[in-house]
Amino acid sequence: MRNLIAAIQFLTILPIGKSEIFDPHKMIPFFPVVGILLGGILAVSDQIFLRLWPQPVVAMLDVIVLILLTGAFHLDGLGDTADGLYGKRPKEKALAIMKDSRLGTMGLVAIICGLAVKWGGILSLDIHRSIVLLIIPAYARSSMLFGVRFLRYARPEGGTGHDFFRNTLTPYHFSAVLIPVLLSLFLGWRGIWLNVAFITLTAIIIIYYKNRIGGITGDMLGAMNEILESVLFLTVSIGGTLC
Numbered sequence: 001m002r003n004l005i006a007a008i009q010f011l012t013i014l015p016i017g018k019s020e021i022f023d024p025h026k027m028i029p030f031f032p033v034v035g036i037l038l039g040g041i042l043a044v045s046d047q048i049f050l051r052l053w054p055q056p057v058v059a060m061l062d063v064i065v066l067i068l069l070t071g072a073f074h075l076d077g078l079g080d081t082a083d084g085l086y087g088k089r090p091k092e093k094a095l096a097i098m099k100d101s102r103l104g105t106m107g108l109v110a111i112i113c114g115l116a117v118k119w120g121g122i123l124s125l126d127i128h129r130s131i132v133l134l135i136i137p138a139y140a141r142s143s144m145l146f147g148v149r150f151l152r153y154a155r156p157e158g159g160t161g162h163d164f165f166r167n168t169l170t171p172y173h174f175s176a177v178l179i180p181v182l183l184s185l186f187l188g189w190r191g192i193w194l195n196v197a198f199i200t201l202t203a204i205i206i207i208y209y210k211n212r213i214g215g216i217t218g219d220m221l222g223a224m225n226e227i228l229e230s231v232l233f234l235t236v237s238i239g240g241t242l243c
Helices: 002-011 024-050 055-070 073-085 091-099 107-122 129-150 171-187 189-213 217-235
Strands: none
Touching: 002 024, 002 189, 024 055, 024 129, 024 171, 024 189, 055 073, 055 107, 073 189, 073 217, 091 107, 107 217, 129 171, 129 189, 171 189, 189 217
């Protein structure tokens, strides 16, 4: 339970308990569980919003809820990653830019586009809406486990995310990924499409990161989360009228 609380405190601003420990190796298996928690809050909020406002406004409020619950933690990583990896800068220059706290043009564009895609995806949801809102934040945070498992930490001097890479992840660390996968079975064919998209997009990002700078950083893990969350919301809304 202490490791779950630590994961909640690390990934969200939720005031849940106190944890005196910071053991990333024991904390990381709970990332998908934190995603389910965030998705549950989002799904409940969404149902309340739907009784008060039209769907475009509800989709906007849903996006804001996710931002508030996480303190824009991953959005910051998305902006820094876009600033650093844009163009053909060498690895050292890209890492230096990502470490800079200032937000550049590409970072701003990436954040705006990511939020717009997320808004459009949520706006297009119809049946099984609550299940989708519940599980996609869990899928997004599950992707970070694969980033840690298959990439090395890119900063030789260390950094915010370095402790997550000290030990190799085992199958146990991925056990909670089964939670969104099993819940996706309630979505029918759309659940299959969602899982295919999750695997494909996660693999593409990992390959891109490896080819671009030979590893990953904490900012890039955050960007991975945001990209997965936005694109999966958009993906699962494809053909909604056919379901």
